[in-house]
Amino acid sequence: MDGKALKQTAYQRRLEVLEMVHRTGSGHIGGDMSCMDALVTLYYEVMDTEKMRAGAPDADRFILSKGHCAEALYTVLADRGFFPKEQLETYAQFGTKLAEHPTHGLPGVDLATGALGHGFPAACGMALGLLRDRNPAHVYTLMGDGEQAEGSVWEAVMFAAKYGLDNLTAIVDRNHLQISGTTEEVMPLGDLGARYAAFGWNVIGCSGHDYEAMRRAFLTRVPGKPTAVILDTVKGKGSPLMENKAEWHHLIPDNAQYEAIRADLLRAAEEG
């Protein structure tokens, strides 16, 4: 897909997220919007979703470590045929498989996540298992930047470097905001890429809204080293109403806000 088509796709998914969040009063819309372009790049340009759907042993794996952005993942999974689109309507409803955090058992979700600092270490285990089996599959995981404060993240950073997990790409949605304010106020991350590099990782920084830059970054492999891709992103990306505002971590738009955000997203989707 070219950049225009990818952007249209990503904004259509953002519109679906907006509908789900507004309809149910549930979700984490700010982070959904900041990581959507990365998810679209992975699921439309990088990973072989046909293989993933078929459960092929050598299919790539993806774990959403920042599990609170489940609704963003759901829209992408549904559009890529992992489950019917109508199932999105069950989001956050009684008995659903589409919880506010991914639940295992939903096609496309290997591991239930939501407690932060879990998905990334589990992705390391997956990568090690595949590496030792000489399986060519690649493991991707997506974390938040607030999530970097979890100690288990740094246990996994050491582990992945020790075992030379060059089949692992850890993506960080660096939108600089978390629920209580900026990451630098809550728990400073400073030069996050330098921290990963100091632990022996290959590190790439790029815009999390530049599809081609992400595609190249996600396909980068360095023998013997895991790769971290630090994505410079905008929380609430797509509508000035939400962009770069911490409160949109999990605010639910009222009807007027919904209309305004929808108009912004529609415009962007049409522009491509």
Next chain:
Amino acid sequence: MAKVSCRKAICSRILELAREDPRIYAVCTDSRGSVTIGDMARELPDQFVEAGIAEQNAVAVAAGLALTGKKVFACGPACFLAARAYEQVKVDVAYNATDVKIIGVSAGVSYGPLGCTHTSLHDFASMRSLPNIEVIAPADAVQARAVADYLVSHKGPSYVRMGRGDVEAVYREDETFEMGKAKTVREGTDVTLIACGEMVWYAAQAASLLAREGVSARVLDLFFLKPADTEAILRAARETGAIVTVEEHSVNGGLGELVSRTVCEGCPVPVRVLGFPDEEYLVGKSADLFRHYGLTAEHIAAAAREVLARKAAMRS
């Protein structure tokens, strides 16, 4: 039979099975000596993962390995795996139903004088309250080996807890066990002593003491705390009418509460729960602590006399 620790018994069997099955993995937390799985690290390095002193990562890595088709034994001191890594056990293992077996060694008070950081007298309670995961406490080396075989054949999460020291043999070498069912160590008709882990041997000793007084005590080894053999518990209640439970665990949330609930709901009879009280524990070796907190054969026999008196009072 020579005394052997459960950890050595289970780990030597895991190694034997791992030689035949490359899917069997062990993940350790700088604990290969404590777990006694160093031989596997040397002999089968491609099936061994050293996560360092990082229990949370070790359990999450084990879950990730399991998602690539491995049968993973996540091994380390029970005090750390069942506390520091509890959220990983809850989410990555139990809720996700990954094929991970948590092998918690040196459990209960078996670290002895190492103090409160190294006790695990809460783990039955914490693990029993999670979905999907089995909770198993072998009584001796023979049973521990049998449990290892079972774990390899069974797909899904398990938590196995055992002590540190060499333990007295409860079972003959050729003893067989039905997994998920209580093991009857001794038949009896007047009272039932229900125990798990190392306490089974003490319960059997207590039954011998009681026999000298003409009291026929049944001894049940409830080595599966989950799923628990409620039928055997209710049969004991119906047939003997009085029960004593014994566990190397807090009286909160363990074997005693499990048996009490089952009996209350299904066949109310006098029950006495022996375990560690709800307080900070003294420091000391296991045997001294058992004596202090009332977990010796003599204490168990005394508790049996107490429930027998209550049973008699109820029937008079």
